[in-house]
Amino acid sequence: MIPVLGYEGAVVAVLGLGRSGLSAARALREGGARVVVWDDTDAARARAEDDGFEVRRLDRAEAFDDVACLITSPGIPHLYPQPNAAIAAALRAGVPVDNDIGLFFQSLGGDWDMFDQPPKVIAVTGSNGKSTTSALIHHILTTAGRESQLAGNIGRGVLDIDPPEDGGVVVLELSSYQTDLARSLTPDVAVFTNFSADHLDRHAGLGGYFAAKRRLFAEGGPDRAVIGVDEVEGLYLAGQLSEGRADDRVIRVSSGQKLGGPGWYVFVRKGFLSEWRKGRQVASLDLRDIAGLPGAHNHQNACAAYAACRSLTLAPREIEAAMRSFTGLPHRSQRVAEVNGVTFVNDSKATNVDSALKALLAFPKIRWVCGGLMKDGGLGALQPALDHVAKAYVIGREPESFALQLPGVAAEICGDMATAVARAAADAQPGEVVLLAPAAASFDQYDNFEQRGDDFIACVMSATGQE
The missing domain is CATH 3.90.190.20 (Mur ligase, C-terminal domain)
Structure with a gap:
């Protein structure tokens, strides 16, 4: 567990007691907060009471008189189509609203001076391919002998993971619901797979949906950004983050088009993945017979995962060998x-x-x-x-x-x-x-x-x- 820092002795409210909500409540308690909780379902409230939490209705302003912060689960609307009643009450009372992702980034890395290699966080977002890309990165790192944990929208709850060890990597899959609200977003490597219309009611349209994704990069300021540029939104995002054509802090990736220039590029054409840096090809991988990554969409996932792992200095042949043993995820090709x-x-x-x-x-x-x-x-x-x-x-x-x-x-x-x-x-x-x-x-x-x-x-x- 990652104990939540910054709320010792304070009252923190948690809304929604699914996986992320209960995880956040326990991590807050571990960090010394006094936690009050609410869920609309009787069974969830009963489970929380059995776990020792105080249950409190949160849909009234007076509920927040002593509350320092409200932590909400990602599935609960905080703005569109309209805020949940408890979130609206918190906002009217002037109480900050956050989620478990914000708590994670706020609390990670309390005492890393002892490490020879500080742990890293890779955060993956986008419309499609997030789960496969995240799982593939985790698989490559693990196969290469790097300590790695998979969390967020896939694997364990983000606050349920173990504190990372020397040189360890935390791989997070993050949805727009999570990036939209998190008050702290500071990954070392951020990945944008692709963009297409989804969750438009939750974000009041396509622009709001893109803005929620963009926060991971604009607010987070990652050391490296891996950006899928097959849609105009990705092209725009890469352009905003880059200081110039040769800026290799941005790695542009594509499935189906050749990319080139003085920067850092990873792309697939006709089943072959190519990596180009400073105007020359430095590696090539044949993806055509990798059973766990069929089709152009999985080749796009492979490009993003390859680029993220290369940014952590893994060798191309290490990555290729790990990809060949990747079996894919349930319900995804x-x-x-x-x-x-x-x-x-x-x-x-x-x-x-x-x-x-x-x-x-x-x-x-x-x-x-x-x-x-x-x-x-x-x-x-x-x-x-x-x-x-x-x-x-x-x-x-x-x-x-x-x-x-x-x-x-x-x-x-x-x-x-x-x-x-x-x-x-x-x-x-x-x-x-x-x-x-x-x-x-x-x-x-x-x-x-x-x-x-x-x-x-x-x-x-x-x-x-x-x-």
Whole structure:
């Protein structure tokens, strides 16, 4: 655990008692704070009381008379579409609002003078690929013999990790919900994978969403910034952070375009990753046969992870060897089975159109399991990949509406996962891929994308006789 510093003897309120909220409450208590908590659910409040915390309603101004700070969980709105009642009460009372990420950066590194090599923090944000990039960085570091911990939106709660050791690295996956509110953001290396529309209601539009991501770099002032420049937002961010063309504190990365100039660049073309510095190539890796990183979107993740690890002085061959043993993450281009020449791939995390597009472009001929709770903007952006689809098998509560947005694609209305997988498996020919890439949220039929992916895997096992 990372004890929270700066609140010894003070009253600190914690709103929301999920994983991050409880972790923050315990770390605050460990640092000497008196912690009061609130959650809207009876069960969460009961668990907190059993853990020795004082429960206090926080939706009234008088609740904050003795409170030094309010710590809120990332899923609770603090500004848009409207602030939670407790957060609004804190703001009216003049009480600062923070989250566990802010507490982490505020409290890390209390006594590092004893270390020969001070620990480092790599923070990864972006619209898609954050989890895979973070996990790949962690895997590379661990495989290379570096002490590494994975936390944030993936792995352990950020305050639940062990204090890093000499030369240790903490790898954090950070969502826009986390970067938007954290009062302290000071990573050594910050990574921006890519940018596409998502969470627009929470950030009041695309500009607010980008501003939340940008805070990690503008507020954090990292020593090195790894920036995906395949979208204009990344180009803009790299330009803002750089002092000139030769400024190698900014490492620009791309999947699909050659980059060049006097700076530091990492890019992939035709499956080959290239690193260029000061106008010359210094390394090249062949990604084409790395099973855990299929498709252009994973090659983009590989570029970002490679650049982050190179910024910590790992050698190119060390990184390549570690990438070859990377098996990927559940629900993200996860190869579930191969039966009679047909490959089954679970990409349930493809909850928006951009991530689904990248999943579809990764394979030449697809039996596509898709559908769910559609997000704003429709499915028009999928058009460049629809020629990869042999047939769509549509699930969700309103599959007909989803199918109507796939012009020119043969679509079968299935409704549920079991029917879709059974029909796709029966139709699939050797060399084809049965791919779950929903291009939609899961909440119309499942609690989360993980549950949806697990159901896909179970249905594949049943349909192929591997139960």
